[in-house]
Amino acid sequence: MPKVEKPVTKWLIAILVILVISFIFYLNLKPFLADIHYRKALELKRNIYYDEAVNELKKAIYWDYSYALYHKTLGELYTTMYIFRKDKKLIENAINELKISTNLNPNDGFSFASLGWAYYYKNDYSNAEKYFKISLEKDPLNSYFYYSLGILYKSLNRLIEAEYNLKKSLEIIFNNLAKQALEEINTIKK
Amino acid sequence: MKFKVILTVFLIFTLLLNMSYSQKAETIGEFIIKIVRAMGLEKELPKKYTDRNCLTLLRKKGLIDESLFIKLSPMLNKPLTKEIVAFILVDVWDLKDKLPANAKPQDYINLLVKYGVMEPGKPTDIVSSDEVARFFENPICAQALSAPHLKPVSPVRP
Numbered sequence: 043m044p045k046v047e048k049p050v051t052k053w054l055i056a057i058l059v060i061l062v063i064s065f066i067f068y069l070n071l072k073p074f075l076a077d078i079h080y081r082k083a084l085e086l087k088r089n090i091y092y093d094e095a096v097n098e099l100k101k102a103i104y105w106d107y108s109y110a111l112y113h114k115t116l117g118e119l120y121t122t123m124y125i126f127r128k129d130k131k132l133i134e135n136a137i138n139e140l141k142i143s144t145n146l147n148p149n150d151g152f153s154f155a156s157l158g159w160a161y162y163y164k165n166d167y168s169n170a171e172k173y174f175k176i177s178l179e180k181d182p183l184n185s186y187f188y189y190s191l192g193i194l195y196k197s198l199n200r201l202i203e204a205e206y207n208l209k210k211s212l213e214i215i216f217n218n219l220a221k222q223a224l225e226e227i228n229t230i231k232k
Numbered sequence: 233m234k235f236k237v238i239l240t241v242f243l244i245f246t247l248l249l250n251m252s253y254s255q256k257a258e259t260i261g262e263f264i265i266k267i268v269r270a271m272g273l274e275k276e277l278p279k280k281y282t283d284r285n286c287l288t289l290l291r292k293k294g295l296i297d298e299s300l301f302i303k304l305s306p307m308l309n310k311p312l313t314k315e316i317v318a319f320i321l322v323d324v325w326d327l328k329d330k331l332p333a334n335a336k337p338q339d340y341i342n343l344l345v346k347y348g349v350m351e352p353g354k355p356t357d358i359v360s361s362d363e364v365a366r367f368f369e370n371p372i373c374a375q376a377l378s379a380p381h382l383k384p385v386s387p388v389r390p
Binding site: 087088089090091092093122123126127129222 | 266269270271272346365368369
């Protein structure tokens with residue numbers, strides 16, 4: 043005699059299948075929604091709606107916390123806002139977000155450099171040096187990282203180290219800003 | 233064949249439209265609004281604020297001087313030039329003491345070029361929306377603003 047399946051078991055399987063499909067859909071939906079908010083934030087940032095851009099980036103992070111780029115962009119945005127507004131809370135927020143970004147993606151030298159700049163603006167030069175050096179460890183052929191370290195040493199009046207790093211920056215890619223900074227150092231030395 | 237021609241014309245048209253959009257000149261008023269927004273001062277303005285409200289607010293805060301306020305007032309709809317950007321920024325960042333005596337517009341530009349804020353050019357050169365966006369996003373510009381040899385940037389001067 044053939045075995046008859048109970049209708050309850052059929053229903054259970056159907057519900058389970060729906061749940062699994064919904065879960066997979068939800069997993070894929072999250073980065074999609076995060077990306078929508080991220081793109082919106084970039085547009086707002088471009089048009090200098092900084093506060094609105096911060097809100098959109100927070101929404102992007104809500105949907106996809108583990109994506110380092112969102113934290114990095116938010117951290118850099120807070121830094122820019124700090125430069126124009128000089129509100130200490132903003133630079134603390136910037137440092138927090140950039141630290142999260144470096145933890146999530148420890149291979150991205152630019153996140154460390156941005157963190158270094160955030161400390162530089164906070165006048166915490168020892169931490170700025172620490173993170174600029176880490177960024178150079180990640181990518182020893184990056185002109186911007188040498189430039190950043192050079193500018194830091196110039197600010198600290200450590201002119202020999204400044205000169206070395208700015209020259210290295212120029213060797214990798216010629217840029218007017220490093221050249222300008224070097225000329226200023228030469229003027230100071232005279 | 234006909235479809236290919238239509239498609240090619242359409243693509244060229246889109247490309248030209250895109251290029252003209254990115255080359256769009258910024259007006260003086262639009263730039264002033266952006267400065268106010270970047271400083272987070274728009275909260276002090278009415279809900280539907282105009283470029284004139286922003287200019288008046290900058291004057292009220294003492295961020296631009298009377299002569300620049302009078303100069304810019306009738307020009308808000310005019311295209312933004314390097315000279316005007318330099319005038320506004322030197323005033324907002326309080327850099328006048330870094331200028332030579334009897335400074336000409338080119339001296340204002342040269343000063344900002346020196347700090348890495350601006351690219352070299354003539355005073356009458358038109359500044360596009362793209363250039364303005366780059367200016368606000370450029371970390372090197374931010375570095376120049378925050379350099380210890382410059383006075384701190386503050387929305388309200390102490």
